[in-house]
Amino acid sequence: MNENLTRMGDYYAAALDDVELTPKTRAILAGLDPSAQDHKQAISLPPQCYTSEDWFEFEKRAVFDRDWVCVGHSGLIPKPGDFQTINMNHDPLIVLRDQAGVVKVMAGVCAHRGRLVCEGAGNTDKFVCPLHHWTYDLNGQLLGAPEMNSVLPLAELQKQAFLPVLRSEVWNGFIFVNMDGRAMPLAPRLKRLTKEIENHHIGEMLGTPTFDFPDYNWNWKYMQENAIEPYHTHYLHRGIHDHAPSRLASFVEWDPDDDGAVFHPTGFVELDGNFNMSFKCLFPVIKTLTEKERQRVMFITVLPNLFIGTVPDGVFYYIIQPQSANKIVLRVGFLYPEATLADKNFDYIFKMTVDGLCTYNDQDVASNAGVHVGLKSRFAPRTRYAPKEKTLSQMNRWLVKRYKAYATELESRDRAAAAGR
Numbered sequence: 262m263n264e265n266l267t268r269m270g271d272y273y274a275a276a277l278d279d280v281e282l283t284p285k286t287r288a289i290l291a292g293l294d295p296s297a298q299d300h301k302q303a304i305s306l307p308p309q310c311y312t313s314e315d316w317f318e319f320e321k322r323a324v325f326d327r328d329w330v331c332v333g334h335s336g337l338i339p340k341p342g343d344f345q346t347i348n349m350n351h352d353p354l355i356v357l358r359d360q361a362g363v364v365k366v367m368a369g370v371c372a373h374r375g376r377l378v379c380e381g382a383g384n385t386d387k388f389v390c391p392l393h394h395w396t397y398d399l400n401g402q403l404l405g406a407p408e409m410n411s412v413l414p415l416a417e418l419q420k421q422a423f424l425p426v427l428r429s430e431v432w433n434g435f436i437f438v439n440m441d442g443r444a445m446p447l448a449p450r451l452k453r454l455t456k457e458i459e460n461h462h463i464g465e466m467l468g469t470p471t472f473d474f475p476d477y478n479w480n481w482k483y484m485q486e487n488a489i490e491p492y493h494t495h496y497l498h499r500g501i502h503d504h505a506p507s508r509l510a511s512f513v514e515w516d517p518d519d520d521g522a523v524f525h526p527t528g529f530v531e532l533d534g535n536f537n538m539s540f541k542c543l544f545p546v547i548k549t550l551t552e553k554e555r556q557r558v559m560f561i562t563v564l565p566n567l568f569i570g571t572v573p574d575g576v577f578y579y580i581i582q583p584q585s586a587n588k589i590v591l592r593v594g595f596l597y598p599e600a601t602l603a604d605k606n607f608d609y610i611f612k613m614t615v616d617g618l619c620t621y622n623d624q625d626v627a628s629n630a631g632v633h634v635g636l637k638s639r640f641a642p643r644t645r646y647a648p649k650e651k652t653l654s655q656m657n658r659w660l661v662k663r664y665k666a667y668a669t670e671l672e673s674r675d676r677a678a679a680a681g682r
Contacts, residue, residue: 263372266425267442273425274442275368276326280318282671285309289316290668296654297661300646303654308641311480311633317586323667324565324660325350329430329437329447331567331580332356335364336434336468336596337382342399345382345471347592349438349566350583353377355424356436359399360386366429366438367401372422382470388424397424434464434596435567435578450521451563453513457524458559460549461571466596469611471580474591477626479633481566481583484591485656487629488579489562491527492649497628498621504540505529505558512651515658523655524561532556533573537617542574543610544601562652564659575601577618587633593618 267274280286289309296306310316332347333356344357346369353369355378371378371390378388378397387404388397396405401424409418428439430447433455437447448455477484487493491510494502509528532555533542546555550573561569566581576596583589595614601607635641646653 263425269428269442271426272428272442274428274440275425276441277322279671279674280322282668282675283315285313285315286319289313290664293661293664295643296657298654300648300651300654303657304643304645305653306482306657306660307643308636308638311483311636312586314586317583319667320660320664321350321583323664325583326440327667328444328565328663329439330565331435331563332366332438333436333471333580334434334466334468334578334594334596335431335436335464336466337471337594338364339467340384342384342386343382344379344385346377346380347580348582348590352440354427354438355379355388357399364429364431364436365399365426366436367424367426369424371395372403372424373406378424395422401426431464433458434466435563435569447521450519452519453516454522454524454561457526458561458571460551460554461547461576462549462598463571463576463596465598466576467599467602469595469597469602471592471594473582474593474622476584477589477591477629478587479589479629480586480636481581481589482656482660483629483632483636484579484581484589485562485564485566485568486653487625487632488568489523489525489560489652489656490650491525491560492647493628494527497624501538501620501624504531504534505536507649509557510649515655517658517662520659520662522561522563523652523659524559525652526557526559528557534558535572535574535614535617536570536577536621537614538620539613539617542572543614544574544597544604544607546573547575547598562656564656 265275289307292307295304332354333345337345338358341358341360341362344355347354355367355369358364369377373395376390376392378390394407398404403419403422406418428442430437432448491507495507505527510525512525533546534540535542555573559571568579570577578594580592581589
């Protein structure tokens, strides 16, 4: 059995080994308080938070191990046996619906020699490792291991060889995993947002196949920052964003007891706006939306790695997969009511939807890459936020709270170790 695993009831936890609080990490921690203030006083995070690989190793444990990380949407695995794969911080994961219809997340690494047991997406009743044909069921149990009986009977091998099922939670169809198994439940920290978007019925939607943009050369946090602040839209996206002008953006006050997401609506100048070159919805509008909901987009960041945009005819979303401090893979998906996907012209219209969103993304790509180059400079600033960047100070509050909590854990461990010497 993998010595890094801890059994916790029906699932396993697999936290990374702790890192040392180096002088460099301590210096960054000491400078975080100015970023976690009220919006009128807050300044941006230290540039090293975006560029330092040492800091990225710290926040993998402080954030990605200890909180809920999005790995997919249930609308992409509607039938028993459906699965998708995702690589999160170099951990290959399988997101699946088992034969009983239960959504699960499990490790995708064969317990024998570490080969990936599957890639991509599909439907199956078992996973067969291509290397030596070790076979697992949809609960991760080992079903067969050719030629291993002379080493260990299958019943004994099953006790130590399996695909660990990890702790997961589903909110509005979005599937989250918690690697260390200790996070507080996510849904109670999303109460206001859940109410705001309930008429979209996102948990009932079905998904189109996702597609990945590989090797974007900027930090995962900046991907979220660019997506969630409306300040830049009047300037960077002038012309193509005028139907959803930043002057129609509004903000939600920060509530530390309901901090699962940072979100804000931006109004459309006309009913049923959308992000394509017609600036209007191309698919039927969701029938349960109010007129107010039909005249806005809700931009949502569920930290650390999910970004959502709810529009009158569906949902678009990004799942950020960090590769390092300086690189991400961006997974893009769309969600629609089942009746929309059944339309005979769906594929034709959907292409226009994707092309439209990519027009905005192309402008963001050039800008994000330029910012990341600038953040590596000795002249990189820490600066006050503009009024329309209120969401960024809220992001900082979420992050700094978790950075400090993990640092406190490390300091307590170090004190305990020193006392035991």
